[in-house]
Amino acid sequence: MILYHGSNVEIGRIDLSLSKVGKDFGCGFYLSADKEQARELAERKTEQLGTGVPTLNAYEFDTGCLDDNSLRILEFQSYSKEWAEFVLKNRRNRTRMQIHPYDIVIEPIADDAVGYQIRRFVSGLIDMDKFLEELKYMKGQTMQYFFGTEKAVRYLTKTEAL
Numbered sequence: 001m002i003l004y005h006g007s008n009v010e011i012g013r014i015d016l017s018l019s020k021v022g023k024d025f026g027c028g029f030y031l032s033a034d035k036e037q038a039r040e041l042a043e044r045k046t047e048q049l050g051t052g053v054p055t056l057n058a059y060e061f062d063t064g065c066l067d068d069n070s071l072r073i074l075e076f077q078s079y080s081k082e083w084a085e086f087v088l089k090n091r092r093n094r095t096r097m098q099i100h101p102y103d104i105v106i107e108p109i110a111d112d113a114v115g116y117q118i119r120r121f122v123s124g125l126i127d128m129d130k131f132l133e134e135l136k137y138m139k140g141q142t143m144q145y146f147f148g149t150e151k152a153v154r155y156l157t158k159t160e161a162l
Contacts, residue, residue, distance in 0.1 A: 001061045002159065003031035003145055006042030008052030014153045024114070025105040026090045026098045028148035031059060031156075032109065037142050059156040061145070071103040071152055079108050084132045091118055103152035109144040110135045 005011065019027040032038045035056065042054035065071050076083040086100075087110055093099050114135060121131040147153050 001033070001063050003033055003059050003061050003156070004035050004038035005029070005031045005057040005059070006038040006040065006045060007055050007057060008042065008046040008049050010055050011057045012158065014147070014156065016148070016150065016153065021094050021096055022091055024087045024090055024110055024144070025102075025107070025146040026093060026100065026148060027096050028146045029153060029156075031061075031145045031147070032142060033145070034142040037109070058159045060159050062155045062157070065104075065152075065155050071149075071155075072101050073104045073106070074100070074102045075106040076108065079132060079136050081128060081132060083107055084128065084135055087114065087135065088118060088121070088131075091115070098148060103147070103149045104155075105146040105148070107144055107146075108136075109142045 014029050016027065016029060019029060021027055023030070032041075039054070039056050042056055046052050046054045066073060074086075076086075086107070089099060091114060117126070117131060117134045120126045120134075121128070126134065147156065
């Protein structure tokens with residue numbers, strides 16, 4: 001399976017120490033099965049940082065690990081209350097320490113305004129049902145793949161940068 005990572009640079013070697021805190025599933029390397037969504041992210045990131053060139057990094061994911069119990073994997077097939085709570089917990093974690101035991105997390109991507117929606121939920125302005133609805137990606141459900149350990153990253157092979 002080919003997965004994509006949008007960036008402002010070509011990524012030759014995945015370095016988990018460069019990952020940022022407070023992301024949907026914690027510190028790790030994030031990819032999408034949706035090429036266009038990753039391309040849009042590359043353009044947005046390049047514009048935000050004001051440096052580099054929009055780059056679509058592509059990786060072959062050896063999905064055999066999904067069936068052989070060699071990794072700890074969490075997968076949500078669709079948006080749910082449990083998914084929203086998982087995103088909320090990870091987004092509120094401001095440390096590099098994972099708050100979950102998973103090597104790989106496969107879940108629907110959240111909308112870009114996650115931080116804003118979390119503030120509304122935590123302050124009591126919206127309830128869980130509204131929070132869940134607001135987190136859904138506006139362009140339809142797209143799966144996001146999180147690789148949070150070196151063991152998991154070994155199942156990715158760089159194929160190209162577009």
